[in-house]
Amino acid sequence: MTPPHPPRPSYASGTSAVPLLGDTIGENLARTVASHADRDAVVERATGRRWTYDQFSADVDAVALGLRGLGVGKGDRVGIWAPNCAEWMLVQYATARLGAILVNINPAYRVHELEFVLNQSGVRTLVAAPAFKTSDYAAMIEEVGPRCAALTDVLLLGSDAWEALLETGRAADRTVLTAIGAELSPDDPINIQYTSGTTGFPKGATLSHHNILNNGFFVGELCGYDEEDRICVPVPFYHCFGMVMCNLAATSHGACVVIPAPAFEAKATLEAAAAERCTSLYGVPTMFIAMLDEPSAGTLDLSCLRTGIMAGSPCPVEVMKQVIDRLGMAEVTICYGMTETSPVSTQTRAGDSLDRRVSTVGTVHPHLEVKVVDPVTGVTVPRGTPGEFCTRGYSVMLGYWDEPDRTAEVIDAARWMRTGDLAVMDEDGYLGITGRIKDMVIRGGENVYPREVEEFLYTHPDILDAQVIGVPDEKYGEELMAWVRLREGAPELTADALREFCRGWLAHFKIPRYVHVVDAFPMTVTGKIRKVQMRAEAVDILGLDGT
Incomplete structure (x- = not known):
């Protein structure tokens, strides 16, 4: 008697005819500028400012050279503490040009959290908005500054010091950056993103050019982006959703980033999408719920919308269906991931059935591996069996900044990242996230x-x-x-x-x-x-x- 076939394990690897990028972020931006110099790169609705790729590149270089004039170099930590604005993006790409490490600081932080992050990462230079809503950033920085030993320079956006930095950078020789770029490696750490810290102090996930550039690029590939796309981004830049899945997805494809407002506003987001003829719209489920509940959603011309991403937390099926039906985002995708994995590990595809796109988080991303394991034994479970979601590949962070013990708790000797999320993989490799292990x-x-x-x-x-x-x-x-x-x-x-x-x-x-x-x-x-x-x-x- 022939023995029965053993059940298929909950394991999948992402194949692709498109190779991984071997560029640094600066090199990749230069390639895009060479091909799309006159196309829109950034539109900031709140101020009416616009940049073509050529203009954006020039301002990125000015900020980079201005920071260099302050002594910022490869490996130095530069903090950015501000709501969404064009300057956030300029600092993001400028630090990458220098090989400095951008430290993303949550706009909601208060004194205690700010002091921890500045000291834990050793921020040398801090770029910040003077204030936003009820947050007086300048006052908080003044309070914690004397207690942050590494902090030498604070640049408030719009201040005389910021304008002087730009003036210095614009007057400098841009070819210097070419020489600096030649000394950078795609595997260099380039970004520290702190986890949300719902329990205890947050951990600083340290990411390389290779991590986040490729993840942004392949998110864009699966959304079908090219130079004609315009992405409306109400999600915060300080998080991977904004700075990787939007900014890097856009610049690696010559697409345009549209910033509807400094922070999420349902009406402003929909108006920006309509006015700028955006083809893609991002949001976490709560944002899409607010947009669907916004009265203007039924009056604005949103026929330009084609795709978008819903991610950040579990996506309710009914909300997803309404996004497709009422906002016309027929190719909207769901992404799943975490800060420590750059962030996306799985994504639904435009060709997936509606059922797949509303009930799963898709299949494994190109060039990555995923598996579902028994949380106790670590053994891969059969398909259809719940367990802990794990992923491996180019996207896994270098580690938690200056915390090897905490890194070892989540990345094993074979470089598998244990996410802490419960998942089920079906026979076709689609994954459903059923919750957090701690939420069960x-x-x-x-x-x-x-x-x-x-x-x-x-x-x-x-x-x-x-x-x-x-x-x-x-x-x-x-x-x-x-x-x-x-x-x-x-x-x-x-x-x-x-x-x-x-x-x-x-x-x-x-x-x-x-x-x-x-x-x-x-x-x-x-x-x-x-x-x-x-x-x-x-x-x-x-x-x-x-x-």
């Missing part, structure tokens, strides 16, 4: 994945957005609690009413015991829901301190 709720011995329950709650006609967490319970260990945002004008939603809606559709142990209606969820600047904070607040809301 164990109720009375039953494993409950919040994502599954959230997806069902989105089918409720009055629910605009939903998040499910586990809260302490004396009998079952944990119980489910649903936090929901209701549509405007919706009637009050009680726990009993929601449970009745779920009954018969979800197993009894998956039905939320508690319901909490909110106007907004606690979240990071990048739109990731802070479930750790929600759980802490829930204990107080429900009076479970003694549980």
Whole structure:
């Protein structure tokens, strides 16, 4: 009797006829400028400023040479602390030209966090906006500056010092940068991006030219970008979504970056997409929910939109369907990844069926490997079996800045990155993310994945957005609690009413015991829901301190 075939393992590798790029970021930008000098590179809607690729390259070089005049060189850390603006991009590419390491600083940081990041990475030069919204950056910098030993120069955008830097750079010999570029390697560290730090201090993922240039390039390839594309980017530049998946995807293809506003505004984003005839629109799910809820969404001419990316946190199926139907983004894709992997590991393709694009995060990216393993043993599980998502390849970070022990916790000896995310790979290699290992709720011995329950709650006609967490319970260990945002004008939603809606559709142990209606969820600047904070607040809301 012939033995049965063993089950296929949850492993896949990304093949591609398109080779990896061997350039530095500066070399790649120079290639684009040579081919597309007169095409739009950057449009900043808030100020009306525009740059062609030739103009953008000249200003990048001016900033690079101005920084060099301050003594910034290869390996020095340069911090950038500002909302989205053209200067953010200029500093991004200028530091790459010098081989300096750009340190992205979250615009939402306050004194304690700023001081930690400046000292942990050893920032030498800090470029910052003077202020934004309620954040007085200048005052916070003045407070922490004396406690940051490596910090020698602070340049506030728009200040006399910034203008002097530009003037110095414009008067300098641009050919100097050619000589500097000849000494740089694509494998040099070029960027430190701090993880969101929902627990404890954040870690600085250190990324190379090779990491982020190739990841941005292949994101653009799978979106079908060329020099005709115009990308509307409301997501923050300080995060990989903005600076890699948009900026580097655009400049490696000669496309244009459209900055609708310094921070996300649904109306401004849609107006920018319409006015600039954008072909691509980015956002995290909460942004797309806000845009779909914006009254002007039905009146603006968005027929130019072709594609875009929804990423940053799990993408609700119903929201994805509406983005395709109402915004006309027929080729919209979902990307999955993390800061430590530059960030994208999987992506849906334009040719994928609607079902694939609304229910999975796609298949492995070109030139990468992915697998799903048993979280305890590390052994690859059969397809269709949940486990921890791991990835390997050019995109995996060099490590956490100056923290080899924490690096070793997530990257094994074979260079596999353990993501901490729960996933299932189907027979065709498509992956579904079912949640975070830490988010999984164990109720009375039953494993409950919040994502599954959230997806069902989105089918409720009055629910605009939903998040499910586990809260302490004396009998079952944990119980489910649903936090929901209701549509405007919706009637009050009680726990009993929601449970009745779920009954018969979800197993009894998956039905939320508690319901909490909110106007907004606690979240990071990048739109990731802070479930750790929600759980802490829930204990107080429900009076479970003694549980």
